Every structure is written in C-alpha cells, then in structure tokens.
Ligand code: ADP
Ligand code: MG
C-alpha cells in the first residue's frame with residue numbers, strides 16, 4: 039500500500055510539469071462551480087440572498103434570538119430582514135482527514151462553523167432599530183450598502199471550501215490510486231465506479247453449469263417481474279452465494295444474472311473493502327447499498343466475500359480483523375435492513391465457503407447456495423465452443439479430444455487455451471487454428487511454454503530421457519493406467535525438464551484402489567529409472583515424490599484404502615475447492631503410524647517400478663536413446679517401439695482409465 043501510494047504520488051506530484059496547469063484547472067473549476075451555485079441560490083430580488091445556512095424564521099423567533107444575544111449583525115432591506123448568528127467554532131485541520139467518514143464529519147463541522155443567516159419577512163415595527171440599538175453589540179446594516187458585502191460573505195466560504203476540497207481530492211486520489219477521480223469524486227460513493235448499467239453477459243456466455251443456471255433463473259425471473267412473486271406471497275432468498283473452485287465462472291454467472299434480468303450490476307470485491315483505510319470498508323458497504331436502493335431492481339455482487347466474511351472467531355482480533363469485522367457487520371445490517379421486495383438481490387462468490395462466518399449464511403442473508411462445479415467432459419466441450427465462437431478453426435479441430443485431455447481444467451483454463459492456440463496460429467501467419475495448435479496450447483497451460491534457451495548438458499539430457507521413458511514404460515507395463523500421448527525432454531517454463539503426457543480414454547469420476555496403486559508406481563518410476571541405470575539419484579524427481587506422497591497419504595487417511603487403518607477417516611480436507619492440503623484429525627501416535635504406512639506404500643511402489651524396469655531394461659535403453667535423439671516422440675511411436683522390443687501387444691480393451699494427473703514430470 040505504501041509503495042503504491044509513493045508511486046502514485048510520483049506520477050501526479052508537484053514536480054511534474056503537467057501539475058501546474060492541472061492546479062489552475064482545479065481552481066478554475068472551483069470558481070466556476072461556486073459561481074454556479076451562487077447563481078442557483080441567488081433567487082432574484084435585491085438582497086434575497088440565499089445560502090446553504092439560511093433559515094426562515096418568524097419575526098418573533100427573530101426577536102427572541104436578538105434578546106438572548108445570539109445575533110451579531112442585522113441587515114434590514116425593504117421587505118426582508120437578515121439576521122446573522124455566529125457559527126460554532128471548530129479547529130479541525132483538513133490535513134488530518136484521512137477517511138471518508140472523517141471527511142463527512144469535517145464537512146458537517148465546517149457547515150456548522152459558518153455563520154447562520156436567518157431570513158425574516160419584515161413586519162411593521164417602527165421600534166426595530168431602537169430595539170437593536172438597545173442591545174448594543176449588534177451591527178446594523180442598511181440594505182443597499184450590503185449587497186456587495188453579502189456577496190463576498192456568502193461567496194468566500196464557498197470558494198475557500200471548493201479550493202480546499204480540490205486540494206483534498208487530489209491528495210486523496212493520490213493515496214487511493216486515483217480512485218477519487220478529481221474534485222467531484224469526493225462525497226460520492228466509489229460504488230459508482232463499480233456500477234454497470236448492462237453487463238452484456240448472458241447465460242449463453244456461460245457454458246456447462248446447467249444446474250447453477252437453473253437455480254439462478256429463478257432470481258432472473260424475480261428481478262424481471264417481482265410482482266408475480268410478491269402477489270402470491272412467495273418469499274425469495276435475499277442473497278445467493280456462489281461457491282466453487284477458482285476459474286469456474288462464478289463472477290461470470292453473477293454478471294449473467296444481471297444481464298439476463300437487464301438490471302444494473304453493482305460489484306465490489308471483498309478485498310476492496312479491507313485494503314483501504316480504517317472505517318472505509320463499512321462506509322463503502324453503506325454507500326453501495328444506498329446507491330443500489332436507488333437503482334433497484336438491481337444486483338449487488340460481492341466477489342471473494344471470504345475476504346470480509348471470514349469467520350469472526352477464527353483468530354484473535356488484530357487491527358485488520360476489527361476493520362474486517364466492522365465491514366462484515368455493516369453488510370449484515372444492510373442485508374437485514376431491506377425487504378427483498380425492494381428489488382435488490384445480493385449475490386456473493388467464494389471458493390472458501392467453509393471459512394465463512396455462520397452469520398452470513400443465516401436465513402434472510404445468503405441463504406441460497408449455488409454450487410459451481412468444475413466442468414465435466416461435456417461442459418468442457420461446451421466451454422471450448424463458447425470461447426471459440428469468434429476464432430477461425432480448421433477441419434482438424436476436435437473439441438472432444440481436447441476436452442478429454444483436460445480433465446480437471448476449469449473454464450478459465452479452457453478460455454486461456456483457446457486464446458493461446460489462436461495466438462500460435464496468428465504467429466505462424468496461419469488463418470485458422472488447427473487441432474495441433476490446441477494441443478500445444480493445452481500443454482502450455484498445463485506445463486508452461488517450451489524453454490528453448492535452456493540448454494541441458496549431454497549428461498543431463500541422458501538422465502532426463504531415462505527418467506521420462508521410465509515413466510512411460512511403467513505406464514505401458516501396467517493395466518490400469520492411462521495411455522501415453524507424448525514423451526518429451528524439451529524443458530518448459532514451469533520447471534519441467536521433460537514430461538510424459540497421458541490422456542484418458544474416457545472421463546472418470548471414481549478411481550479404484552488398483553488404479554491408484556499403479557499410479558503410485560508410475561509417479562516413482564522416473565526416479566526408479568535413474569536408480570536402475572545410473573545408480574545415482576537426482577533432484578529431478580522432487581515433484582513426483584511430492585505427488586506420490588500426497589496420493590499415498592490420501593489413500594490411507596481419506597479413501598480408506600490401507601489394510602492397516604481400513605475405513606477410518608483420519609483427515610479432513612481443509613478446503614472443498616482449493617487444493618491446499620488436509621488436516622489430520624487423529625492422535626499423535628496414530629499420525630506417526632500413518633506416516634509409517636505411507637512410507638511403506640511408497641517403498642513398495644518404488645520397488646515395483648524398479649522391478650518392472652529391470653525386467654525391461656532393453657526397452658528402457660533403446661527408447662531412451664531414441665528420445666535423446668528425437669527430443670519428442672508421440673504415444674504411437676512409443677507404443678510401436680515398445681511392442682517391437684518387448685513383444686507385448688497393447689491390449690487396452692477392458693482398461694479402466696483414471697481421471698487426473700495427466701502429466702508425469
Ligand atoms: P471465478 O469467479 O469462478 O473464479 P470467473 O467467472 O472469473 O471465475 O471466470 C474467469 C473466466 O473464465 C471467465 O471470464 C470466462 O472467460 C471463463 N469461464 C469460466 N467459467 C466459464 C464457463 N462456465 N463458461 C464460459 N466461460 C467460462
Ligand atoms: Mg471470480
């Protein structure tokens with residue numbers, strides 16, 4: 039934040055040659071605006087000078103004020119009397135104002151500090167002047183002389199105020215990364231910036247997610263025609279919470295609801311609320327809802343709500359926590375404060391529903407939960423189609439095949455792949471995207487771009503080649519694995535020195551114990567090849583080992599697949615939608631025993647991999663040599679060599695393929 043502010047200051051600071059005209063411009067605006075306000079308030083008639091602080095009072099009220107000494111000046115015109123009362127002094131400094139709330143306060147105090155001017159319709163009272171004179175310390179002014187005076191008196195505070203605000207706004211906008219947007223941004227809500235009259239997104243732009251769309255259709259319908267629902271007395275949820283892994287289209291869906299219903303869309307991200315100065319979060323929520331109420335029917339969307347909606351009892355309150363809590367409380371009270379009939383639908387999205395404060399999920403708040411899942415095979419095909427809408431494709435393109443090789447990918451990944459493919463085609467000066475472009479794009483998204491400038495030594499290439507062929511051979515030698523699609527030793531930007539690409543033959547949702555056990559062996563077969571051939575081991579297998587360990591641990595603690603522990607659930611996943619680990623929920627002793635069991639499983643798998651490779655040493659050597667020469671070979675080439683050397687035919691008829699982990703690095 040600090041660094042940010044610094045940068046912003048440097049950009050728009052005083053040293054900048056463009057800064058002077060800008061300052062003049064600000065003053066000009068201030069003057070013009072003051073004149074404008076003045077002319078609006080100046081409603082004709084000599085001396086009928088109206089100002090912000092001018093109040094109408096009766097003659098008798100006026101006399102009372104004169105009596106108790108609060109009036110210090112009286113101006114007497116032909117038909118009107120103006121009485122001046124001193125404002126409440128205050129000595130706040132604009133330099134100390136940091137938040138919008140403080141600014142609000144400052145403005146209030148400033149207004150109060152201004153003299154009050156009372157307007158009194160003149161009544162016949164010949165003794166008026168005498169009475170005033172009798173009070174002694176009242177300045178009496180005749181009408182004519184004071185028009186200019188009044189002008190100056192009324193005008194000056196405006197001018198000063200506008201100049202101050204101008205300065206302040208520039209200061210504030212420097213601090214907020216331009217958020218304030220000049221003089222007129224002050225006092226207005228930042229929510230305006232987040233309001234979209236029309237999102238332009240409809241359900242057509244969201245592929246797959248049919249169940250989510252169906253649930254949301256109801257909300258669309260309601261926003262379209264609230265009377266239909268209120269007439270019957272149907273109660274709709276006030277808030278809908280979209281939950282699902284990152285990149286599955288939650289934000290997109292919320293926009294689509296607004297687009298379908300043709301209502302304005304207010305959106306803010308949870309972190310928008312908390313990264314600001316203290317107290318700003320809550321005031322933003324207030325502003326957001328204030329504006330939403332004016333624009334209803336509309337949708338208020340709070341993206342990544344976990345940033346403010348984190349359970350309040352998870353950690354002891356630091357400064358940031360109490361700020362977050364205030365924001366959350368404000369949100370809750372806003373949601374409680376309106377009836378759904380007002381036409382505001384609050385939507386929120388998160389990929390961490392389990393950490394949300396329970397208060398958010400109570401009836402009348404985000405009581406509708408809409409699950410946005412990772413897309414299945416058909417969903418992925420449809421997402422690819424949606425994003426390829428404006429992309430020229432040639433006849434070779436087969437989305438089914440791409441979808442099959444991208445199990446686990448989410449909408450954002452797939453959109454990315456289509457874009458990568460289009461870029462590749464454009465770079466090659468081709469007019470259409472081919473299937474090969476798409477396949478390359480899949481790899482780019484999965485393992486990064488080819489890193490041509492990374493040159494491996496001869497020895498390194500040999501080790502990497504054996505490592506990858508080890509993976510491929512062990513894959514082919516086992517029954518329940520996925521077919522090899524490609525083997526390569528061209529390094530990639532995401533760290534891989536080489537890898538084996540596997541593609542399943544069909545989408546799978548369950549894995550058998552057998553499949554997982556074989557997958558463990560495949561994971562460790564790269565290292566096994568190094569061990570068998572070179573009798574040394576390298577750091578190249580770090581990722582394999584990590585994955586293997588994770589899988590073995592999950593088999594023991596979550597899938598109930600170990601003999602030793604059977605069906606006992608020993609761990610719970612920390613997050614439903616993020617792959618950020620599990621929490622053990624067993625005693626220390628058991629945890630140690632689990633570690634033993636995992637170690638045992640890994641050891642067994644490693645031994646099996648070594649055995650398979652020793653038995654097929656000839657194939658290992660020959661294919662590895664071939665790969666060193668070619669750098670990349672296809673699954674077909676590999677299987678041909680494999681069959682030639684080992685005599686084993688690929689008999690994959692009743693193969694059951696497994697779902698994830700297409701890439702073995
Ligand atoms: P989330 O909010 O769930 O993290 P987003 O809505 O931000 O995901 O998705 C990011 C981008 O990925 C979208 O703008 C869109 O281009 C693409 N995308 C994600 N899911 C889908 C989907 N189901 N259909 C079409 N495009 C999608
Ligand atoms: Mg999002």
Ligand code: ZN
Nearest residue numbers: 564582702703
């Ligand atoms: Zn490996």
